[in-house]
Amino acid sequence: MIPLTWFLIVAAFLFCIGLYGALARRNAIAILMGIELMLNAVNINLIAFWRYITPEVLTGQVFAIFVITVAAAEAAIGLALIISIFRNRETVIVEDVDMMKW
Amino acid sequence: MENLVTLVPLIPIVPLLTFAIIVVFTRRNDKLSSYLAVAAIVISWLLSMVIVLSALTQMPQFAEEPAAHLTLLRIPTGATTLDIGVQIDPLTVALLFMVPTVCMMIFIYSMGYMKGDPRYSRFFAYICLFATGMLGLVVADNLLLLFICWELMGLCSYLLIGFWFEKPEAMWAGLKAFITTRIGDVLLLLGMVMLYWQTGALRFETVFEGVQGLAQTNPTLMYIIALLIFGGAVGKSAQFPLHVWLPDAMEGPTPVSALIHAATMVAAGVFLVARMLPIFVVLEGMPALAWVAAIGAITAFFASTIAIAQDDIKRVLAYSTISQLGYMIMCLGLGGFVAAVFHLITHAFFKALLFLGSGSVIHGAGTNDMMEMGGLRKKMPYTFWTFLVGMLALAGVPPLAGFWSKDEILATAFVENQAVWVIGTVAAFITAFYMTRQVCLTFLGKPRDKDIHAHESPPLMYVPLIVLAVGAVLLGFLGVPEDFPVLGPLLGNPLHHLLADQFRQWSYVHLPHVEFNPSVLLVSVAMALGGIGLGYLIYGRKPLVAGQRDPLERMGVVWTVLRNKYYIDEIYRATVIRGAIGLANVCFRFDSGIVDGTVNLVGKLTERWSHVSGLFDTYVIDGIVNGVGRVTSAVGQELRYIQTGRVQNYMIIVVISVLLLAGVFLYM
Numbered sequence: 001m002i003p004l005t006w007f008l009i010v011a012a013f014l015f016c017i018g019l020y021g022a023l024a025r026r027n028a029i030a031i032l033m034g035i036e037l038m039l040n041a042v043n044i045n046l047i048a049f050w051r052y053i054t055p056e057v058l059t060g061q062v063f064a065i066f067v068i069t070v071a072a073a074e075a076a077i078g079l080a081l082i083i084s085i086f087r088n089r090e091t092v093i094v095e096d097v098d099m100m101k102w
Numbered sequence: 103m104e105n106l107v108t109l110v111p112l113i114p115i116v117p118l119l120t121f122a123i124i125v126v127f128t129r130r131n132d133k134l135s136s137y138l139a140v141a142a143i144v145i146s147w148l149l150s151m152v153i154v155l156s157a158l159t160q161m162p163q164f165a166e167e168p169a170a171h172l173t174l175l176r177i178p179t180g181a182t183t184l185d186i187g188v189q190i191d192p193l194t195v196a197l198l199f200m201v202p203t204v205c206m207m208i209f210i211y212s213m214g215y216m217k218g219d220p221r222y223s224r225f226f227a228y229i230c231l232f233a234t235g236m237l238g239l240v241v242a243d244n245l246l247l248l249f250i251c252w253e254l255m256g257l258c259s260y261l262l263i264g265f266w267f268e269k270p271e272a273m274w275a276g277l278k279a280f281i282t283t284r285i286g287d288v289l290l291l292l293g294m295v296m297l298y299w300q301t302g303a304l305r306f307e308t309v310f311e312g313v314q315g316l317a318q319t320n321p322t323l324m325y326i327i328a329l330l331i332f333g334g335a336v337g338k339s340a341q342f343p344l345h346v347w348l349p350d351a352m353e354g355p356t357p358v359s360a361l362i363h364a365a366t367m368v369a370a371g372v373f374l375v376a377r378m379l380p381i382f383v384v385l386e387g388m389p390a391l392a393w394v395a396a397i398g399a400i401t402a403f404f405a406s407t408i409a410i411a412q413d414d415i416k417r418v419l420a421y422s423t424i425s426q427l428g429y430m431i432m433c434l435g436l437g438g439f440v441a442a443v444f445h446l447i448t449h450a451f452f453k454a455l456l457f458l459g460s461g462s463v464i465h466g467a468g469t470n471d472m473m474e475m476g477g478l479r480k481k482m483p484y485t486f487w488t489f490l491v492g493m494l495a496l497a498g499v500p501p502l503a504g505f506w507s508k509d510e511i512l513a514t515a516f517v518e519n520q521a522v523w524v525i526g527t528v529a530a531f532i533t534a535f536y537m538t539r540q541v542c543l544t545f546l547g548k549p550r551d552k553d554i555h556a557h558e559s560p561p562l563m564y565v566p567l568i569v570l571a572v573g574a575v576l577l578g579f580l581g582v583p584e585d586f587p588v589l590g591p592l593l594g595n596p597l598h599h600l601l602a603d604q605f606r607q608w609s610y611v612h613l614p615h616v617e618f619n620p621s622v623l624l625v626s627v628a629m630a631l632g633g634i635g636l637g638y639l640i641y642g643r644k645p646l647v648a649g650q651r652d653p654l655e656r657m658g659v660v661w662t663v664l665r666n667k668y669y670i671d672e673i674y675r676a677t678v679i680r681g682a683i684g685l686a687n688v689c690f691r692f693d694s695g696i697v698d699g700t701v702n703l704v705g706k707l708t709e710r711w712s713h714v715s716g717l718f719d720t721y722v723i724d725g726i727v728n729g730v731g732r733v734t735s736a737v738g739q740e741l742r743y744i745q746t747g748r749v750q751n752y753m754i755i756v757v758i759s760v761l762l763l764a765g766v767f768l769y770m
Contacts, residue, residue: 019757022750022753023750023753023754023757024750031750094748094749094750095748095750097747097748097749098746098747098748099747100745100747101745101746101747101748102742102743102745102746102747
C-alpha cells in the first residue's frame with residue numbers, strides 16, 4: 001500500500017496551491033477556482049483517512065459527498081455574485097471592488 | 103441683728119428695681135419717674151434707719167459681737183465656695199446712717215433743680231442706679247460685691263458727669279473721670295486677685311484672718327497688695343496724683359456733684375481703706391500705712407492751695423472735697439479709724455449742703471463765676487444762711503460738726519506724726535480762708551453783674567438745704583471725746599463706742615488711743631478763726647466791685663501757678679497722655695502693618711495658589727482627558743487603513759490568524 005503520508009502531502013500541496021490562488025489571483029473567477037481546489041484537497045484528506053484509519057465505517061465517504069455538494073452549491077452562488085458585481089462595476093478584478101475602503 | 107440682716111439686701115435692691123422700672127416703663131412720664139425715685143430712696147432710708155436704730159439701741163452688745171451676715175450667693179470654686187453676701191457691723195451702721203439720708207435730700211433737691219430738663223427721667227434713673235451701687239458697697243461683706251458696686255458707681259459717674267453730653271466739656275470730663283478712676287480700679291482689681299490667690303477668699307473676715315499668715319511668709323507681697331488696694335482708693339477718692347478728674351467732673355449737674363463727688367462716691371475710697379484697715383496694719387512697721395498718710399497729707403495741703411485761686415464756685419468746692427478726702431485718708435494712715443469715719447460722715451453733710459447751696463446760687467444767678475456774683479445775701483436768704491452754716495462747719499468753727507471731726511483728726515496727727523499735724527493745721531487755715539473768700543465773693547457786697555436777676559430757689563430746693571444744715575450743726579455732737587470738759591461725759595461719744603471695736607476680732611490691729619489735748623484744740627480753733635479773719639479782711643470788709651481784680655493776684659507767679667492747678671493736667675498731657683497715644687500709634691501701626699499685612703498676604707497667596715491650581719486643572723487634567731480622546735482618535739486614524747475594502751487582504755489576515763491560533767493550541 002502507498003503510505004498514508006503521501007496522500008496527505010498531496011492534499012497539502014493542493015490546499016496550498018488553492019490558497020495561493022484564492023489569495024493572489026486578480027480575477028474573481030480564478031479565486032473561485034482556488035476555493036474549489038482547497039475543497040477538493042480536503043476531500044482527498046477525508047478519503048485517505050477513511051481508507052486507512054476506519055475503512056469499515058462509511059463516515060468518510062459520506063462526509064466527502066457532503067463536501068462535494070456544498071462546494072457545488074457554493075460555486076453556483078459565487079458565480080451569481082460575481083455576475084451581479086460585474087453588472088454593477090463592469091469588472092471582475094477584485095482589487096477594483098473596494099467600495100468598503102476606509 | 104440676725105433677723106434684721108435679711109432686710110439689708112433690700113436696701114440696694116429697691117433703687118435698682120426703680121432704675122429698671124423708670125428705664126422700661128416710666129421714661130415718658132417725668133413726674134412719675136421722680137416720685138418713684140424719691141419713693142425708692144425713702145424706702146431705703148427707712149430700712150436703713152431701722153437697722154441703725156436697732157444697732158444703737160443694742161449698744162454696747164452690738165459693738166462687741168461679731169457682724170451679722172447674710173449670704174446671698176454661693177459660687178462653687180473647686181474645693182471651696184466663694185460666698186457673696188451682706189453684713190451688718192459698726193462701720194456699715196455708721197455709713198447706713200449717712201448715705202441714705204444725704205441721698206434722700208439730694209434726690210428731693212433734684213426734683214426742683216432738674217425741672218424742665220428734657221432728660222429728666224433719665225437723670226432719676228441714673229441716680230437710682232448710683233444709689234444701688236453706693237448702698238451695695240456699704241453693706242457688702244466681700245471684696246467681689248464691693249468691687250461690682252464700685253464699678254457700677256464708676257459707670258454712673260461717667261453717665262452723670264456727661265449728662266449734658268451736648269457740651270463737649272461735659273463729655274470729655276465724663277471720659278476723663280472714668281479713665282482716671284479706671285487706673286485705680288485696675289490696681290484694686292490686681293490687689294483683689296492677689297489677695298484671693300494668697301488667702302483663698304474675698305470675704306473681709308476670712309481675708310483678715312488669712313493675711314496674718316501672709317505677712318509672716320511673704321511680707322513684700324503683703325505690702326504690694328496693700329498698696330494696690332490703696333491705689334483703688336487713690337483713684338476713686340481723687341487723691342494726688344489721680345485727682346485730676348474731680349474738678350472737671352463739675353461739668354455735671356450740681357446734684358450730681360453733691361451726690362457723687364462730695365458725699366458718697368468719693369467717700370468710697372476712704373470707706374475701702376477703712377474697711378480694709380487690717381491689711382495695712384498687719385505688716386511689721388506698717389509701711390503701707392505710711393504711704394497712705396503721706397499721700398493723704400500731700401493731697402490735703404496741695405488741693406487747699408489750689409482752691410484759693412479758683413473763680414468757679416463749684417471748682418472751689420471740688421478742690422475742697424479733694425482736700426478733705428485727703429484729711430480722711432491721712433487720718434486713716436495714722437490709724438485714726440474712728441476719726442476718719444467721723445469726718446467722712448460730717449463732711450458728707452456739709453459738703454452736700456455746700457454743693458446744693460452752690461447749685462441754688464447757680465440756679466438763681468445763672469452763672470458759675472464768683473467774680474460775676476455778689477450781693478446774693480439779700481436776694482437768696484435761705485441759700486445764704488445754709489451756705490454759711492456749711493462754710494463754718496467746713497472751716498472747723500466750734501460747735502459745728504466739722505470742728506469736732508477735724509479736731510479729732512488733728513489730735514490723732516499730733517500724737518502719731520507731728521509733721522502730718524503741721525501740714526494738716528496749715529491746710530485747715532487755708533481751708534477757712536478760701537471758704538471765707540467764696541462766701542464773701544458770692545454773697546456779700548453789691549451785685550457785680552447788673553444783668554443777673556437773682557431769685558431764691560423754690561422750697562423743693564431749699565428745704566433739703568435746711569435739713570442738711572441741721573445735720574451739719576448737730577452731728578458733731580455724736581463724736582465729742584469723752585474727756586472733753588462738760589460736754590464729753592454728757593454726750594458720751596456714741597460714735598466712738600460704736601466704731602472703736604470694729605476690728606476687735608483681729609488682735610493685730612491696734613488703733614491709737616488719743617487723749618483729749620486742749621492745746622491742739624485751741625490751735626485748731628485759732629487756725630479756723632484766723633483763716634476766716636484773713637479772708638474777711640481781704641474780701642469781706644470792702645467787698646469787690648465790678649471789674650475789680652482779685653487782690654491775691656499780687657502774689658504774682660504763685661497766684662498763676664495756683665490758678666492753673668500747678669499745671670498738673672498739662673504735665674500729664676505732655677507725658678502720660680502723649681505716651682499712651684504713642685503706644686496706641688505703635689500698636690495701630692503693628693496692627694495695620696503686620697497683622698493686616700499677614701491677613702492680606704494670606705489672601706493674596708490663596709488667590710495665587712488658586713490661579714496655579716486653575717492652570718493645573720486646565721492644562722494637566724483637561725490635557726489628560728482631552729489627550730485620551732485625541733490618542734484614541736489618532737490611533738483610529740492610523741488603524742483605518744487596515745480596511746482596504748479588498749476581500750483578499752481580509753482573507754490573508756484570516757489565514758495568518760488561523761495559523762497563529764493553531765500554533766498556540768498545538769504548542770500550549
